[in-house]
Amino acid sequence: MTVKDLEVREQRLRSLHADNYADLLRFVERRVPASEAEDVVSTVFLTAWRRLDDVPADPAGARPWLFAVARRSMANQSRSWLRRQALDVRLAGHSTAEVPDGARGTAARVDLERAFRSLSVADREVLALIAFDGLTSDQAATVLNCRRTTFAMRLARARQRLRAALDDTPATTSPVKDHV
Helix, strand or coil, rough: HHCCCCCCCHHHHHHHHHHHHHHHHHHCCCCCCCHHHHHHHHHHHHHHHHHHCCCCCHHHHHHHHHHHHHHEEEHHHHHHHHHHHHHEEEEEEEHHCCCCCCHHHHHHHHHHHHHHHHCCCHHHHHHHHHHHHCHHHHHHHHHHHCCHHHHHHHHHHHHHHHHHHHHHHCCCCCCCCCCC
């Protein structure tokens, strides 16, 4: 691609942005929280840049194409949010089912949950694929689109960070007594 071609592509994207940004932002703001709307619109224009040859040349065709990309981006974002919520529910349900009720067990669950939540999203995802979703390392590597050896390294590091977070959590051996 020549410099001239790149300049033409850049000018086309700038024109698409100038003509559609405000309307696209209003469209997205009606559907997602305002704090997330600009991120969605940014994703739309990033997609448009990457797939500029797929964007209809006619402005009347480009506009609905951009709105369709926005709708799919919002759907992806919504599915991602729902997956995170489902993981939180599974985490809470998984901990409750396996640990008998009691002060010491409750403290251990709270410590584990606190340690788990202190990890990065990437570490939680790696651990959850194995522990909660029951995937093998090969399957989890496929989900994350990486080699099995890369996944194994990420898993080992995530487990180390979870152990370290648990070690940093004060152990509760006896229930707290109320002082009157």
